[in-house]
Amino acid sequence: MSAPLLAIENLHKRFDAVEVLGGVDFAMAKGDVVSIIGSSGSGKTTLLRCINMLEDFHDGRVLIDGQEVGYRTERGRRTRRPEAEIARQRAMTGMVFQQFNLFPHMTALGNVTLGLVKVKKLPKDEAISVAEKWLDRVGLLDRRGHYPGQLSGGQQQRVAIARAIAMNPKLMLFDEVTSALDPELVNEVLAVVRGLADDGMTMLLVTHEMQFAREVSDRVIFMNRGRIEEEGPPSAIFNSPRSQRLAEFLGNIRT
Amino acid sequence: MDVQYFIAELWNARWAVAMGTGMTLVISALAITLGSTLGLVVGLGLTYGHWTLRFLVRVYTDFIRGTPVFVLVLASYYILAVAGIQLTAFEAGVFALTVFCSSHVGEIVRGALQAIPAGQTEASMAVGLTFRQTFAYVLLPQALRQILPTWVNTATEMVKASTLLSVIGVVELLLSVQQVISRNFLSLEFYFFAGFLYFLINFGIERVGRYAERRVAVVP
Numbered sequence: 001m002s003a004p005l006l007a008i009e010n011l012h013k014r015f016d017a018v019e020v021l022g023g024v025d026f027a028m029a030k031g032d033v034v035s036i037i038g039s040s041g042s043g044k045t046t047l048l049r050c051i052n053m054l055e056d057f058h059d060g061r062v063l064i065d066g067q068e069v070g071y072r073t074e075r076g077r078r079t080r081r082p083e084a085e086i087a088r089q090r091a092m093t094g095m096v097f098q099q100f101n102l103f104p105h106m107t108a109l110g111n112v113t114l115g116l117v118k119v120k121k122l123p124k125d126e127a128i129s130v131a132e133k134w135l136d137r138v139g140l141l142d143r144r145g146h147y148p149g150q151l152s153g154g155q156q157q158r159v160a161i162a163r164a165i166a167m168n169p170k171l172m173l174f175d176e177v178t179s180a181l182d183p184e185l186v187n188e189v190l191a192v193v194r195g196l197a198d199d200g201m202t203m204l205l206v207t208h209e210m211q212f213a214r215e216v217s218d219r220v221i222f223m224n225r226g227r228i229e230e231e232g233p234p235s236a237i238f239n240s241p242r243s244q245r246l247a248e249f250l251g252n253i254r255t
Numbered sequence: 256m257d258v259q260y261f262i263a264e265l266w267n268a269r270w271a272v273a274m275g276t277g278m279t280l281v282i283s284a285l286a287i288t289l290g291s292t293l294g295l296v297v298g299l300g301l302t303y304g305h306w307t308l309r310f311l312v313r314v315y316t317d318f319i320r321g322t323p324v325f326v327l328v329l330a331s332y333y334i335l336a337v338a339g340i341q342l343t344a345f346e347a348g349v350f351a352l353t354v355f356c357s358s359h360v361g362e363i364v365r366g367a368l369q370a371i372p373a374g375q376t377e378a379s380m381a382v383g384l385t386f387r388q389t390f391a392y393v394l395l396p397q398a399l400r401q402i403l404p405t406w407v408n409t410a411t412e413m414v415k416a417s418t419l420l421s422v423i424g425v426v427e428l429l430l431s432v433q434q435v436i437s438r439n440f441l442s443l444e445f446y447f448f449a450g451f452l453y454f455l456i457n458f459g460i461e462r463v464g465r466y467a468e469r470r471v472a473v474v475p
Contacts, residue, residue: 054377084385091383101378105396105473114392115382147473160378167382 003066005030005202006051006171011060013046013226020046021057022226028204028219030170033197035205035213035234038223039249044206047223048173051204052093053086064092065170091119094164098176100156102148108135108159109144112166120167134162138192154185158192165196172196174205210253214238222246261444268435268445275431276452282427283414283456285349290356290413291406297357298364312361319358324416327351332423348420352413359409367401368394400471407464411457418453428452 004027013021020043028034036044049055051062053070062069069089071078081089102111112131116122122130135141138158140151148156157177164172174193178186190212197203197216207213213220213234220237222230224245230237241247265272300312319327331354332347342350371394379389421430432449436442 052381054381087380087383087385090381093381095378095381097374097378097381099372099374101372101374103375103378103393103397105400114379115384118388118392119383149473163378163382 004028004063005032005065006204007061007063008047008051009061009063011047011050011057011062013043013050013055013057020226021050023060024223024226024228026221026228026231028202030202031200032219033201033203033205033217034219034221035207035217036221036223037207037210037213037237037249038229039252042223043226044223045175048095048175048204048206051171051173052090052095054095056080064089067092087119091115091167092169093171093173094167094169095173096157096160096164096175096177098179100148100153100160100180102156102160102163104148107145107147108140108151108162111148111159112163115163115167130166131162134166135159137195138162139188152185153181154188157181157185157189161189161192161196165201170202172201172203174203174207176206176208178207178209210238210250222249224249261441264435264439264441265445265448268439271431271435272428272448272452275426275428276456278426278431279414279417279428279453280456282345282349282352282417282420282425283410286352286356286413286417287410289349290353291360293353293357294360295364297361298368301361301365302368316358316361319354320362324351324355325419325422327355328419328423344420344423344425348417348423348425352416352420355416356409356413359412360406363402363405363409364398367398370401371397396471400468400473403464403468403471407461410460410464414453414456414460 007027008024011021011024012019024043024047036047038044046055050057051064051069056070061071067089070081070086072081080086103114106114109128109131112134113124113127116127116130117124120127132141132144135144138161140155140158140162143151143155148159151159161177177193178189181189186209190209193203193205194216205213205217215234217234219231220234221228222237222243222245230241230243230246237246238250241250297312297316300308301316304312328348328351331342331351332344335342335347375393375397376389379393380386384392417427418429420427421433424430426434428449432445436445439445
C-alpha cells in the first residue's frame with residue numbers, strides 16, 4: 001500500500017480536564033470513503049475538527065499526504081505552526097458543517113468564489129467558472145445569485161458542499177451534514193455526497209445516517225469514549241459487531 | 256412674537272449662526288470619524304485581544320462610559336493642562352468627544368462581532384482564509400450591518416454632546432446663538448431656531464444612516 005493520504009497517530013485531546021480523544025490511530029488511502037459512527041460525546045466531531053485544526057490537540061500527529069498538520073516537532077519540542085501556515089494547510093481539506101455556515105451576506109456564487117479568489121488567488125473570471133461548474137454539479141447553478149436566506153436547508157448545504165469541493169481539497173470532511181435538515185431534504189444532500197464518493201473523492205464522514213454509511217463507505221469506524229472501538233468494512237460493522245458497545249449502539253438505533 | 260423683527264435679527268446674526276453651525280459640524284465630524292476609528296480598534300481589542308489587553312481596554316471603556324461627557328470635556332481642557340498637555344479649547348473638546356465616542360463604538364463593535372455565530376469563523380478558516388481575511392471578508396461585513404443602526408444613534412449623540420464645548424469657550428452653534436441672544440434678547444426664538452438646526456443635522460445623519468443600511472442590506 002502506498003503512503004496513506006490521511007494518517008492519524010495517537011491523537012489526544014482534552015477540554016480542560018475532560019479527555020475527549022484518548023489516543024486515536026487510523027489511516028486512509030486516497031479514494032477511501034470512511035464513515036465515523038458513535039453516540040454523541042464519543043469524540044467523532046472533535047476528531048474531524050482536529051484534522052483541519054479547528055481544534056488544537058495536545059498530543060499525537062495528523063498527517064495529510066505525509067505533511068504534519070498544525071504542529072511541528074523540532075529537537076523534541078512540539079510547537080504549533082504559525083497561523084498563516086495552518087491556514088494554508090487547512091486548504092488541503094474541505095469541510096462541510098452540520099449547520100451549513102454559509103456566509104449570509106454573499107450569494108451562492110460569492111460563497112464559492114471567496115476561497116478561490118482569496119486563498120487560491122484565481123483571477124475573478126476563472127474563479128467564477130470553477131464555482132459555476134460546482135454549483136451546476138450540486139444542481140444549483142440557477143440559484144447562483146441567491147443569498148443563503150433565500151435557499152432551503154438542503155440547497156444551502158449543497159452550496160456549502162460546492163464551496164468546500166471547489167477548492168480542490170485532497171480530503172473532504174463531512175460533519176453530520178444532514179442532521180440539521182428537514183427529513184424530506186436529506187436525500188438531495190446525500191445524493192450529492194454519494195456522487196462525490198463515486199467520483200473517487202477521499203472522504204471522511206461523521207454521520208447518523210446508518211443506511212447511507214453502509215452504502216457509501218469502504219470502511220466504518222465506531223467511536224466510543226474518545227477511542228476507536230471497532231473498525232471494519234460496513235458489512236462487518238453493521239452485521240456482526242464484535243464489541244458489546246457497538247452491538248448496543250446499533251440496537252438502540254434500530255429500535 | 257414679532258416675526259419680522261426675528262427675521263431681521265436672524266439676518267443680522269446670519270454669519271455668527273453660520274459659523275457656529277459650521278463649528279458644530281466640524282467638531283461632530285471629527286469626533287465621529289476619529290472616535291469610530293479608535294472605537295473599531297477598541298472593539299477589536301475587547302473581542303480578540305490577549306486577556307491583559309482585554310482587561311486594559313475594558314477598564315478604559317468602562318471608565319469613559321461611566322463618566323459624564325461634560326466631565327470629560329472639562330477634564331480634557333483643565334486637567335490635561337496641569338499634566339503639561341496644553342490643548343486649545345477646540346482640541347480639548349474634540350479629544351474629549353473622540354474618547355467618549357470610541358468607548359461607545361468599541362462596545363457596539365464588540366457586541367456585533369460576538370453576535371456572529373462561531374460557525375462563520377470556522378467555515379471561513381476551513382476554506383483556508385487567514386484570520387485577517389476572515390475578519391475582512393466574513394466578520395466585518397456582517398458586523399457592520401449590526402453596527403450601523405446603533406452607530407447612527409451614537410453619531411447623533413455626538414452632535415448633541417458637542418454643545419458641551421460651549422462651556423470651555425468653543426463657539427459652536429449653541430454658544431454662537433447664546434451670544435446673539437445676549438445682544439437682542441430674543442431667547443425663545445433663537446433657542447428654538449438652534450434646536451431646529453440641531454434637528455436638521457441629526458435628521459440628516461439619520462437619513463444617511465438609513466440609506467447606508469439599505470445599501471448594505473443582505474438581501475437587496
